[in-house]
Amino acid sequence: MPVASDSVAKWVLKRDRLVVLACLLVVITLAWSYIVTGAGIDMNKMSAANNLASKTWTPFYFLLMFLMWFVMMIAMMLPSASPMILLFSAINKKNNERGNSVVSTGVFVAGYIAVWGGFSFIATFLQWGLDEMALLTTMMASASPLFGSALLVAAGIYQLTPLKHACLRHCRSPIDYLGHRWKNGAAGTLVMGLEHGLFCLGCCWVLMALLFYGGVMNLKWIIGLALFVLLEKVIPAGHWIGRLSGVILIAWGIAIIL
Numbered sequence: 573m574p575v576a577s578d579s580v581a582k583w584v585l586k587r588d589r590l591v592v593l594a595c596l597l598v599v600i601t602l603a604w605s606y607i608v609t610g611a612g613i614d615m616n617k618m619s620a621a622n623n624l625a626s627k628t629w630t631p632f633y634f635l636l637m638f639l640m641w642f643v644m645m646i647a648m649m650l651p652s653a654s655p656m657i658l659l660f661s662a663i664n665k666k667n668n669e670r671g672n673s674v675v676s677t678g679v680f681v682a683g684y685i686a687v688w689g690g691f692s693f694i695a696t697f698l699q700w701g702l703d704e705m706a707l708l709t710t711m712m713a714s715a716s717p718l719f720g721s722a723l724l725v726a727a728g729i730y731q732l733t734p735l736k737h738a739c740l741r742h743c744r745s746p747i748d749y750l751g752h753r754w755k756n757g758a759a760g761t762l763v764m765g766l767e768h769g770l771f772c773l774g775c776c777w778v779l780m781a782l783l784f785y786g787g788v789m790n791l792k793w794i795i796g797l798a799l800f801v802l803l804e805k806v807i808p809a810g811h812w813i814g815r816l817s818g819v820i821l822i823a824w825g826i827a828i829i830l
Contacts, residue, residue: 779800
C-alpha cells in the first residue's frame with residue numbers, strides 16, 4: 573500500500589499543472605452554475621416571507637447570505653487568480669523534477685480561499701447593517717440615490733489611488749511576485765497565498781462593494797463586474813482601464829445627485 577500511495581503521489585506531482593487546471597475549471601464552473609441557475613437567487617421571495625419583511629436576521633439567514641457571498645467571490649475572483657495558481661503549479665513541477673521538496677498547490681489556493689471567506693463574512697455583516705437601515709431593496713440593490721451616489725464616487729476615487737495600483741501591479745505580475753516573495757514549506761506557501769489573495773482583494777474590494785449599488789442578486793451586474801476584474805488584471809492595458817473606470821464612476825455618482 574505505501575508503494576502504491578507513493579506512485580499515485582508521484583503521478584499527481586508530474587501532472588500537477590493538468591490536475592490543477594482541471595480542478596480550477598470544475599470549481600469555476602460549479603460556482604458560476606450556482607449563480608446563473610439562481611440556486612436560491614429567488615431568496616428575495618423566501619426572505620420576504622421569512623426575514624426581510626420583518627427586518628430580522630436569524631443565524632440561518634446570515635449563514636445563507638454568507639454562503640452566497642462566498643460562492644460569488646470564488647466565481648468572480650478565481651478566474652483572474654488562475655494565472656498565478658498555474659504558475660505556482662509549474663514551479664512546483666520543476667522543483668519536483670529537481671528532487672526538491674514541494675508543497676501541494678492546494679495549500680497555496682487555501683490562502684486565497686481564506687481571504688475571500690473573510691471578505692464574504694464582512695460583506696454579509698455590511699449587508700445586514702444596510703438592510704437594517706433600509707438602504708437596500710429586496711434584490712439587495714441601493715434603495716437610496718444618495719447612498720448609491722456615495723458608493724460610485726468612493727469606488728471611483730479608490731480606482732485612482734496609489735494603493736489600488738500597487739495591489740493591481742502585484743496581481744498583474746505573478747512572475748515578479750513569486751520571484752521576490754517565494755517562501756518554502758507549507759506555512760510559507762500558505763502565507764504566499766494569503767498575501768497574494770490580499771493584494772488581489774485590494775484591487776477589487778470597492779468594486780465588489782458596488783454590488784450593493786447594482787444588486788447583490790443582479791446577474792448582469794455580477795457578470796459585468798467579474799469581466800471587468802478579469803480584464804483589469806490580465807490584458808496589457810488593464811491598469812489604464814482601472815484609471816478610466818475611476819473617472820467614469822466619479823462622474824456617474826455625481827450625475828445621480830445632479
